[in-house]
Amino acid sequence: MNRLSVLRADFTASLVVFLVAVPLCVGVAVASGVPAELGLVTGVVGGLVTGLLPGSSLQVSGPAAGLTVLVYEAVQEYGTAALGVLVLTAGLLQLGMGALGLGRWFRAISFAVVHGMLAGIGLVLITGQLYVLTDAKPRGTGIANLAGIPGLVADTVRSGPALAALGVGASTIVVLVLWSRWRRAARVLPAPLAAVILATGAVGVWDLPVARVEVSGLLDSLQPPSPGDFGQLLGIGMLGTVLAFTLIASAESLFSAAAVDRLHDGPRTEYDKELMAQGAGNTVCGVLGALPMTAVIVRSATNVQAGARTKASRVLHGVWLLVFAAAFPAALGVIPVAALAGVLVHAGWRLIPVRELRSLWCEHRGEAVVLSATAVVIVMINMFEGVLIGLLLAIAKTAWETSHIHLDVSQGSADGPLRVRVLGNATFLRLPKLLDQLEALPADREVELELSGLRHLDHTCSAALTNWAEQHRRSRQSQLSP
Numbered sequence: 001m002n003r004l005s006v007l008r009a010d011f012t013a014s015l016v017v018f019l020v021a022v023p024l025c026v027g028v029a030v031a032s033g034v035p036a037e038l039g040l041v042t043g044v045v046g047g048l049v050t051g052l053l054p055g056s057s058l059q060v061s062g063p064a065a066g067l068t069v070l071v072y073e074a075v076q077e078y079g080t081a082a083l084g085v086l087v088l089t090a091g092l093l094q095l096g097m098g099a100l101g102l103g104r105w106f107r108a109i110s111f112a113v114v115h116g117m118l119a120g121i122g123l124v125l126i127t128g129q130l131y132v133l134t135d136a137k138p139r140g141t142g143i144a145n146l147a148g149i150p151g152l153v154a155d156t157v158r159s160g161p162a163l164a165a166l167g168v169g170a171s172t173i174v175v176l177v178l179w180s181r182w183r184r185a186a187r188v189l190p191a192p193l194a195a196v197i198l199a200t201g202a203v204g205v206w207d208l209p210v211a212r213v214e215v216s217g218l219l220d221s222l223q224p225p226s227p228g229d230f231g232q233l234l235g236i237g238m239l240g241t242v243l244a245f246t247l248i249a250s251a252e253s254l255f256s257a258a259a260v261d262r263l264h265d266g267p268r269t270e271y272d273k274e275l276m277a278q279g280a281g282n283t284v285c286g287v288l289g290a291l292p293m294t295a296v297i298v299r300s301a302t303n304v305q306a307g308a309r310t311k312a313s314r315v316l317h318g319v320w321l322l323v324f325a326a327a328f329p330a331a332l333g334v335i336p337v338a339a340l341a342g343v344l345v346h347a348g349w350r351l352i353p354v355r356e357l358r359s360l361w362c363e364h365r366g367e368a369v370v371l372s373a374t375a376v377v378i379v380m381i382n383m384f385e386g387v388l389i390g391l392l393l394a395i396a397k398t399a400w401e402t403s404h405i406h407l408d409v410s411q412g413s414a415d416g417p418l419r420v421r422v423l424g425n426a427t428f429l430r431l432p433k434l435l436d437q438l439e440a441l442p443a444d445r446e447v448e449l450e451l452s453g454l455r456h457l458d459h460t461c462s463a464a465l466t467n468w469a470e471q472h473r474r475s476r477q478s479q480l481s482p
Contacts (some may be wrong), residue, residue, distance in 0.1 A: 007312065009308065009313075013306035013307050013308035013313040014314070014315075014316030015316075015317075015320065017299055017306065017314065018320035018321060019189065020193065021317060021321060022040075023192040023193055023343055024065075024192060024296075024298070024343065024347070025043040026332060027340035027341075028065055029042075029063065029291060030340050031068045031125070031128070031129060031340070032075065032291060033071075033072050033075045033080075034075060034291065035214070035221035036213050036214070036221075037221035037325060037329065037332070039062075040218070040325040041291075042062055042063040042285050042290045043062040043318065043321045044322045045288070045318070046060065046061030046281055046293050046314075046318060047060075047061075047316070047319065048315060048318040048322070049280055049281045051311055051314040051318055053277035054270060054274075055257070055277040056257045056270075056277075057311050058260055058263075058266065058303055058308050059269070059300045059303075060302075060314045061277075061293050061294065061295045067249060067292055068121075068125055068344070070245065071292065073141075077237070078241075080223055083223070084224055084286045085225045085230055085286070086238070086245055086286070086292070087245065088225065088283055088286025090282055090292060091278075091282030091283030091284075091286050092279065093242070093246045093279070094246060095276055095283065096279075097246075097250065097279070098272045098275035098277075101272050103250075103273075103274060110367075110370065110390070110391070110394035112371040112374070112390070113390040113394050115353045115357075116373070116374025116386075116390050117251070117374055117378065117387050118353065119352045119353060119374075120375035120378025121351055121378065122349060123375060124379055125347070127142055127145035127379075128145050130341075131145065131152060133165065133166055133169035133341045134156045134162040134166045134338070135165040135337065136152060136155070142379040142380065146379070164208045164209055165208075165211065165336070166338070168203060168339055168342070169342040172338070172343060173195075173342045175194060175199075176192065176346045179191040179195065190302065196339050196340070199338075199342070200334055200335050203334075204334065210336045213332045213333060213336075222288050222289055223289035224288060225286070225287075245292055247387065248387065249278065249292055249293070250275055250278065253274065253294045253295035254269075254274065256295040256296065256297045257271065260295075260301065263301060264304050281293050298350075357371060369393070371390075373393055374386050374387065374389065377389050399429060403424075403426075403429045405423070406422075406423045407420055407422060407423075408420070408422075409441070417445065417447060418445050418447045419450065420448065420449050420450065421450045422450065422451050423453040423454065424455065425454070425455050426456065426457045426458065427458050428460040431461055431464055434465075435468060438472075441472075443476060444476060447469075451465070
């Protein structure tokens with residue numbers, strides 16, 4: 001393909017990605033409790049800063065639904081002014097991790113933990129946006145939102161404006177599902193944009209009493225952190241939030257890169273450089289007081305499917321977002337909030353790996369348990385603890401599965417000793433089973449214990465085997481003595 005053809009393909013792909021990015025950027029910002037323009041600012045930085053840097057050539061970055069819950073909780077607890085501090089610090093940590101070569105290690109995180117994290121995020125996102133579908137305010141945490149659903153249903157049934165908003169949001173979800181299946185239309189106009197346009201048109205034509213996006217202007221929405229805001233980093237809660245931002249944004253970006261690499265035949269992702277690119281983008285977003293960014297699989301897959309060939313497509317998509325945010329900010333003010341909630345409910349549902357969970361339960365139940373536990377803890381407590389507990393469960397499961405041990409008993413002659421070879425990994429996790437098998441051996445027979453077949457022997461097992469051998473020797477001597 002010649003250079004002109006490549007440029008034409010990248011130009012076309014950038015327009016498609018831009019059309020997908022607009023409703024998602026705005027929806028994520030509104031759901032995060034910050035001005036809608038900040039979502040567009042993060043999208044612009046994702047295109048013009050991260051898009052120019054090396055790492056993954058076709059991956060597109062911007063505000064992601066996966067961080068919505070965490071951002072909302074942080075804004076509610078620390079205020080909008082603290083958002084820049086959180087994002088800036090997370091970006092600097094990502095830059096440091098990339099410089100130290102830690103990007104490749106994110107590929108070692110358990111599949112079950114990653115999908116459990118995404119499922120938990122999806123569930124919390126859905127439960128929160130169910131309130132926004134009716135122009136109501138979410139209760140806060142995932143468990144609080146779940147507990148308030150019966151009251152939400154009762155309040156909605158008794159309110160005409162709430163029912164109107166629910167109709168707009170539900171119709172948006174229906175359009176998203178059906179439009180995606182209408183392939184010819186989806187190639188011309190992406191489903192999220194089509195759904196928001198139709199919902200906005202319906203609200204305008206029938207003058208429905210529903211909430212619209214509040215517009216404050218691009219420059220007015222920026223809230224760069226002041227030097228005094230950094231003092232909040234001394235708090236344990238703030239540091240925990242920074243770590244959660246860093247780990248989740250990094251993991252989501254690098255897992256997205258691995259998925260995007262499977263969609264095209266171009267250059268493969270350089271993980272450490274991609275992590276540094278994400279860090280640079282988040283550092284700039286933090287300076288501007290905007291939302292955190294990650295690589296977004298929906299926009300990235302759209303970019304590949306639209307025929308992008310180089311990083312020019314993602315840079316151009318940032319240019320179109322900047323032009324839109326600067327020249328047409330008033331266009332955001334006619335968008336119904338319930339329609340954006342519908343887009344995010346649909347996005348949240350797509351984060352839940354229903355098919356993967358079903359196959360995991362049939363083939364690897366331990367993985368399914370880790371996935372489910374991670375998601376449940378995220379919903380019941382919060383994101384950071386959920387991911388941490390998921391990682392601990394995955395490590396414990398792996399330790400249990402790899403600590404297989406087997407005894408190979410050779411009888412030999414009737415008067416000769418029993419030759420017992422211990423094979424596998426002798427760890428304290430399997431010690432009860434190992435001792436049960438040894439204690440079942442005849443007490444009146446001499447036993448030769450051979451440990452050369454062990455791949456690993458921890459101190460606890462070593463001490464237990466020595467103690468058993470001594471006790472067996474004494475027991476045999478007492479039986480043989482007159």
